[in-house]
Amino acid sequence: MKFNPVIEHLKVYEPGKPIELVVREFGIDASDIVKLASNENPYGCSPKAVKAVQKMADTMFRYPDDTMDELKSSLAEHFGIKTSNLIIGAGSDQVIELACRAKLYGGARILQSEITFAMYQIYAAQCGAGIVKAPGTAHDLDAMYSLYKEHEPEIIFICAPNNPTGDCLDSVDIENFIDAIDRDTLVVLDGAYQEYASYKDRAKAIDPAAMIERFPHLLYLGTFSKAYGLGGMRIGYGIAAEEIIKGLYKLRPPFNVTTLSLVAANEALRDREFVQKSLKSCFEQMKEYESFAQKLGISTIESYTNFITYILEGVADSSDLCDKLLRRGIIVRDLAGYGLNAIRITIGKREENLRFFETMQQIIDSGER
Ligand SMILES: *Cc1c(COP(=O)(O)O)cnc(C)c1O
Numbered sequence: 001m002k003f004n005p006v007i008e009h010l011k012v013y014e015p016g017k018p019i020e021l022v023v024r025e026f027g028i029d030a031s032d033i034v035k036l037a038s039n040e041n042p043y044g045c046s047p048k049a050v051k052a053v054q055k056m057a058d059t060m061f062r063y064p065d066d067t068m069d070e071l072k073s074s075l076a077e078h079f080g081i082k083t084s085n086l087i088i089g090a091g092s093d094q095v096i097e098l099a100c101r102a103k104l105y106g107g108a109r110i111l112q113s114e115i116t117f118a119m120y121q122i123y124a125a126q127c128g129a130g131i132v133k134a135p136g137t138a139h140d141l142d143a144m145y146s147l148y149k150e151h152e153p154e155i156i157f158i159c160a161p162n163n164p165t166g167d168c169l170d171s172v173d174i175e176n177f178i179d180a181i182d183r184d185t186l187v188v189l190d191g192a193y194q195e196y197a198s199y200k201d202r203a204k205a206i207d208p209a210a211m212i213e214r215f216p217h218l219l220y221l222g223t224f225s226k227a228y229g230l231g232g233m234r235i236g237y238g239i240a241a242e243e244i245i246k247g248l249y250k251l252r253p254p255f256n257v258t259t260l261s262l263v264a265a266n267e268a269l270r271d272r273e274f275v276q277k278s279l280k281s282c283f284e285q286m287k288e289y290e291s292f293a294q295k296l297g298i299s300t301i302e303s304y305t306n307f308i309t310y311i312l313e314g315v316a317d318s319s320d321l322c323d324k325l326l327r328r329g330i331i332v333r334d335l336a337g338y339g340l341n342a343i344r345i346t347i348g349k350r351e352e353n354l355r356f357f358e359t360m361q362q363i364i365d366s367g368e369r
Pocket of ligand 1: 090092117
């Protein structure tokens with residue numbers, strides 16, 4: 001069958017291995033598998049969100065409230081913005097997709113850092129756009145600015161903190177960069193891990209309200225999949241000036257977010273105590289990962305997220321190590337696909353992290369690399 005030529009060369013995205021697959025492939029009991037691969041919150045989500053979903057379950061025969069007013073009002077209050085500055089998506093992924101479709105067409109370009117969230121280039125390629133990448137493992141804003149001047153991209157993506165490396169630009173540097181970009185170029189600022197970054201270091205904190213006030217060409221993205229622990233509910237949001245939101249709304253499929261996702265997100269947003277506890281434990285446990293790495297001579301990147309990147313240069317081969325961990329029931333993310341000999345490990349619960357340390361130690365001690 002003949003398809004749109006744009007999709008002819010696209011590859012199918014391969015997400016992290018789900019627990020079910022490891023059960024099937026290696027015959028390991030599901031309860032013995034430790035998944036530290038998708039940056040999920042190891043503590044789950046707010047129990048209040050679970051209760052609210054259970055309570056709403058018998059309304060699932062109805063279409064959702066497509067105004068999404070309840071969640072929008074809560075988010076508007078949380079950020080100090082208007083509900084008209086918000087769009088809710090089936091994950092912030094969907095908002096990325098809408099932004100690409102709104103701005104890109106054949107011949108258009110996006111600009112991003114070389115090693116960053118894979119979905120930017122995937123959605124851009126689906127629109128037939130070219131991908132311009134600023135080299136380096138961290139966002140190099142000077143290089144990005146030169147490439148912006150040279151290639152005049154329609155969208156610039158900034159991921160702060162960055163996935164899969166965990167590092168984070170200072171918010172003042174991001175602001176100065178966005179200010180230098182012309183107002184017809186959309187700047188997408190992905191704050192999927194902002195809860196973690198702003199908890200660890202105020203210099204990394206982004207205030208979307210102040211940012212969109214100042215920048216009419218900025219789209220800020222947030223998600224409920226990470227700190228709020230709602231990855232399975234597929235819900236995230238975009239914050240921008242009304243003009244951008246109106247443009248994205250023209251492309252939004254109706255009823256794009258389910259009733260249960262909306263109530264879960266609303267409850268999760270209100271349960272500040274749960275979020276605070278998750279953030280605190282994350283960084284306490286991250287220290288363990290840092291000292292373990294030091295012990296093994298593995299270098300790490302300072303992380304402002306709920307994961308840590310181990311650079312394995314001179315210690316192991318990332319793909320080989322991931323395979324050995326997987327056979328022992330531990331799922332982490334291999335970064336070989338990004339051209340890095342590194343693995344990304346989501347910070348789990350204490351007992352999960354101990355399992356990881358023990359297993360890593362065994363693999364390395366057995367000389368079986
Ligand atoms: C997880 C993640 C997202 C969005 O995830 P959704 O589940 O689609 O909301 C966006 N950007 C980055 C960098 C992420 O890591």
